[in-house]
Amino acid sequence: MTDKEFFKVTSLERVLDLIRTFPCVNEEVLPLDQCVGRILFQDTVSKIDLPEFNRATMDGYAVRAQSTFGASESLPALLKIVGEVEMGEVPTVSVQPGEAVRIATGGMLPDGADSVVMIEHAHALDEHTLEVFKSVAPLQHVIEVGEDFGREEQVLAKGSRIRPQEMGVLAALGQTHVTVYRQPTVATISSGDEIVPIAQNPSLSELRDVNAYTLAGLIRLSGGIPLYLGIARDNFDELHGLCKNALDQADMVLISGGSSVGSRDFTLEVIEALPDAEILVHGVSISPGKPTILAASKQKSIWGLPGQVTSAMIVFHVMVRPLLEKISGLSEDRLLAEREVSAVLSRNLASVQGREDYVRVKLVHRENQIYADPILGKSGLIHTMVKADGLVRIDINSEGLDKGTHVRVIAF
Amino acid sequence: MTDKEFFKVTSLERVLDLIRTFPCVNEEVLPLDQCVGRILFQDTVSKIDLPEFNRATMDGYAVRAQSTFGASESLPALLKIVGEVEMGEVPTVSVQPGEAVRIATGGMLPDGADSVVMIEHAHALDEHTLEVFKSVAPLQHVIEVGEDFGREEQVLAKGSRIRPQEMGVLAALGQTHVTVYRQPTVATISSGDEIVPIAQNPSLSELRDVNAYTLAGLIRLSGGIPLYLGIARDNFDELHGLCKNALDQADMVLISGGSSVGSRDFTLEVIEALPDAEILVHGVSISPGKPTILAASKQKSIWGLPGQVTSAMIVFHVMVRPLLEKISGLSEDRLLAEREVSAVLSRNLASVQGREDYVRVKLVHRENQIYADPILGKSGLIHTMVKADGLVRIDINSEGLDKGTHVRVIAF
Numbered sequence: 171m172t173d174k175e176f177f178k179v180t181s182l183e184r185v186l187d188l189i190r191t192f193p194c195v196n197e198e199v200l201p202l203d204q205c206v207g208r209i210l211f212q213d214t215v216s217k218i219d220l221p222e223f224n225r226a227t228m229d230g231y232a233v234r235a236q237s238t239f240g241a242s243e244s245l246p247a248l249l250k251i252v253g254e255v256e257m258g259e260v261p262t263v264s265v266q267p268g269e270a271v272r273i274a275t276g277g278m279l280p281d282g283a284d285s286v287v288m289i290e291h292a293h294a295l296d297e298h299t300l301e302v303f304k305s306v307a308p309l310q311h312v313i314e315v316g317e318d319f320g321r322e323e324q325v326l327a328k329g330s331r332i333r334p335q336e337m338g339v340l341a342a343l344g345q346t347h348v349t350v351y352r353q354p355t356v357a358t359i360s361s362g363d364e365i366v367p368i369a370q371n372p373s374l375s376e377l378r379d380v381n382a383y384t385l386a387g388l389i390r391l392s393g394g395i396p397l398y399l400g401i402a403r404d405n406f407d408e409l410h411g412l413c414k415n416a417l418d419q420a421d422m423v424l425i426s427g428g429s430s431v432g433s434r435d436f437t438l439e440v441i442e443a444l445p446d447a448e449i450l451v452h453g454v455s456i457s458p459g460k461p462t463i464l465a466a467s468k469q470k471s472i473w474g475l476p477g478q479v480t481s482a483m484i485v486f487h488v489m490v491r492p493l494l495e496k497i498s499g500l501s502e503d504r505l506l507a508e509r510e511v512s513a514v515l516s517r518n519l520a521s522v523q524g525r526e527d528y529v530r531v532k533l534v535h536r537e538n539q540i541y542a543d544p545i546l547g548k549s550g551l552i553h554t555m556v557k558a559d560g561l562v563r564i565d566i567n568s569e570g571l572d573k574g575t576h577v578r579v580i581a582f
Numbered sequence: 583m584t585d586k587e588f589f590k591v592t593s594l595e596r597v598l599d600l601i602r603t604f605p606c607v608n609e610e611v612l613p614l615d616q617c618v619g620r621i622l623f624q625d626t627v628s629k630i631d632l633p634e635f636n637r638a639t640m641d642g643y644a645v646r647a648q649s650t651f652g653a654s655e656s657l658p659a660l661l662k663i664v665g666e667v668e669m670g671e672v673p674t675v676s677v678q679p680g681e682a683v684r685i686a687t688g689g690m691l692p693d694g695a696d697s698v699v700m701i702e703h704a705h706a707l708d709e710h711t712l713e714v715f716k717s718v719a720p721l722q723h724v725i726e727v728g729e730d731f732g733r734e735e736q737v738l739a740k741g742s743r744i745r746p747q748e749m750g751v752l753a754a755l756g757q758t759h760v761t762v763y764r765q766p767t768v769a770t771i772s773s774g775d776e777i778v779p780i781a782q783n784p785s786l787s788e789l790r791d792v793n794a795y796t797l798a799g800l801i802r803l804s805g806g807i808p809l810y811l812g813i814a815r816d817n818f819d820e821l822h823g824l825c826k827n828a829l830d831q832a833d834m835v836l837i838s839g840g841s842s843v844g845s846r847d848f849t850l851e852v853i854e855a856l857p858d859a860e861i862l863v864h865g866v867s868i869s870p871g872k873p874t875i876l877a878a879s880k881q882k883s884i885w886g887l888p889g890q891v892t893s894a895m896i897v898f899h900v901m902v903r904p905l906l907e908k909i910s911g912l913s914e915d916r917l918l919a920e921r922e923v924s925a926v927l928s929r930n931l932a933s934v935q936g937r938e939d940y941v942r943v944k945l946v947h948r949e950n951q952i953y954a955d956p957i958l959g960k961s962g963l964i965h966t967m968v969k970a971d972g973l974v975r976i977d978i979n980s981e982g983l984d985k986g987t988h989v990r991v992i993a994f
Contacts, residue, residue, distance in 0.1 A: 203795060203798050203810070206802050207802075227960065258776030258788050259787055275889065276774070276776060318963045318965050325965070325968075332799075333799065334797075334800045335895065335964060335970075336968060337799045338792045338799075338891055338895075338964050341794070341796070342780075342792050344781065344782075344783070346781050362670070362688070363668070363669045363670040364688060365670075368756050370756075374634060374635055374690070375672045376670050377633075377688065380753045382615075383750055384749055386618070386749070388746045391619070404669070477687065478687060479750055483750075510947065510952075511924070511993075513924065535922065535990070538988045538989055540923065540924040540990075548725060549639075551725065551729060551730045552747060552750050552751055552754065578950055582745065582746075582747075
């Protein structure tokens with residue numbers, strides 16, 4: 171252990187810049203019903219007008235708006251009912267001035283009609299005679315041809331996440347299959363002589379391999395596919411072998427443990443010995459998470475994460491997840507914004523200048539505001555993460571944050 | 583079509599009360615690495631102390647705190663280095679007053695030591711002599727036995743969602759398998775003569791079955807397993823057959839289309855004819871979504887959703903998702919809170935008293951605040967959902983909300 175060996179730390183801003191240099195994974199074609207949460211590989215351009223016909227948006231009567239002008243409860247307009255629109259069929263009737271045609275929500279507007287009188291604002295005196303109590307404007311309760319999306323219009327952008335509504339758009343366009351970015355595979359390796367598989371009863375001084383599970387969960391929730399490669403003891407060849415294996419099979423590699431200063435720090439040595447390896451970051455000016463390593467080998471990222479479980483999780487949220495989402499194809503404007511929520515800090519938070527602090531908070535809903543309650547307790551305790559719903563950042567140039575400050579929270 | 587037939591509408595509050603009456607699904611046992619996002623079926627009680635030994639949380643030297651009292655940069659304490667703690671091994675040395683033992687993060691504290699001096703605050707003059715520049719307090723940079731979780735302590739509660747940190751706790755306790763609630767299966771049926779499968783080119787006046795996909799995506803994101811049963815034409819026997827099939831295979835049934843007032847309203851009739859059927863709700867005082875039906879058959883919920891895509895999605899977010907999460911076992915305090923974020927309304931919003939309005943908004947991050955920008959456009963257009971990130975509720979007794987109001991947003 172070399173005493174007083176300080177890291178030449180990198181700013182978080184610089185790390186997030188480096189993240190942009192890693193290439194995205196390639197694409198695959200999936201059935202639409204399996205696409206939720208995935209990222210679009212290309213822009214979607216509509217080949218049709220949506221809707222393809224003028225549709226009623228209310229149950230009622232298709233009319234010419236003009237026929238209703240001036241109508242009121244005391245002086246209803248009297249219209250002649252000349253037919254009905256059958257759902258799924260092209261109307262055979264047309265609407266002349268003074269006429270009305272029964273129509274249900276989603277029905278195709280007959281020729282001559284430009285608006286729909288809601289059923290609540292009309293009363294049929296008999297089969298052929300309608301009283302209308304309220305005037306409608308042209309196009310009222312109607313969606314016009316192409317009003318949702320026009321032909322040749324770009325409807326969805328490459329790099330968007332496919333939510334249920336984007337699935338709906340693709341379904342409306344008849345896209346049964348969609349080209350999306352592949353989900354990146356992320357290999358994880360736990361390192362350290364003290365780490366044992368969780369099924370094993372650790373002897374005193376040994377620890378179960380908790381990072382294998384927390385990281386798998388984080389990778390899964392960030393859209394990646396976790397690939398656990400096992401535990402490397404503090405031995406160059408063992409860790410080197412697993413890393414080479416990882417690079418062959420995965421798009422990104424996470425090594426937990428072994429990244430703190432010390433005699434057991436094989437991680438850096440091992441990474442340096444990988445093909446075309448370049449150490450990009452060794453130490454980041456954040457707390458917790460300072461001893462983080464970021465390296466590249468064959469355009470793939472390799473992270474050395476703290477062995478300590480809660481620190482590794484926070485480094486994941488702050489840096490690894492943005493990189494994972496970037497190579498997943500997610501567009502830059504969504505990269506950091508997607509999981510941030512705003513809250514009001516419920517007490518003062520102190521900090522040390524010269525590093526970014528990430529403080530665990532619980533989000534508490536009170537009336538129309540969400541408050542961020544800082545979680546007390548030693549940062550190494552996993553129960554502080556169980557109690558927490560997110561992280562508040564304290565800026566590198568700040569000495570702390572005052573109670574009542576509006577803060578942005580990385581929610582988890 | 584019976585004119586002027588108004589719904590006897592139910593309040594949303596009452597609907598949410600009814601949701602509580604449906605029973606949860608049963609349980610299954612899963613390997614821990616497949617549990618992320620699932621709901622715990624039982625409380626987790628620790629059988630061990632966590633950690634099981636006093637651990638260093640920093641790289642440095644294990645000492646008796648007393649030996650460092652009064653130490654400073656100008657007047658360092660001089661300690662004798664008497665050994666080193668090997669990771670994963672029980673220390674063979676002990677620490678007496680005036681002594682120090684090298685230790686790395688996660689290492690087991692030797693007998694006699696009560697604290698750790700950080701490597702940054704010490705300097706080894708030679709192999710045996712250490713200068714310490716800063717005093718430590720007893721227990722500083724140490725996690726004590728049982729400090730994270732004590733033996734017999736309840737560490738996780740039934741009904742909690744298993745996030746990566748909960749996976750970590752379970753891993754630390756050696757739980758290779760976990761009992762979780764089964765994921766509910768949710769059957770979907772699209773109804774209407776005008777609806778065609780999305781692979782088909784709709785003739786003019788027909789519509790592609792968009793709800794099949796939007797609902798599948800919503801079910802998936804809410805923790806359910808979607809089971810699409812196809813399109814029922816407006817025919818009692820066809821819809822009845824699919825509904826019976828759905829009740830046999832699923833924990834919840836969603837029928838989209840056919841729930842508006844009108845001659846084609848078979849949905850209610852069909853549901854009433856199901857075994858032990860009870861119509862609980864026909865019409866809800868929200869907009870959009872008023873014509874929603876909620877019924878029960880054999881303790882399973884059956885929903886009649888609007889056929890209109892965006893209305894069906896909003897009803898899902900506001901009512902179906904809470905019920906789905908309830909029967910998934912999610913605890914009540916998480917039920918509605920989990921997906922709500924707070925934001926500041928960026929413009930005035932008008933509303934009609936006597937109903938709850940749900941307005942689509944885009945969440946825009948500006949500095950440390952998130953603003954909710956209302957999406958303009960007709961509510962029936964799906965592109966308004968693509969532009970939106972959530973829904974703002976306008977209370978039933980309110981005439982609207984002013985610009986600058988803090989609002990809670992159902993994020994999606």
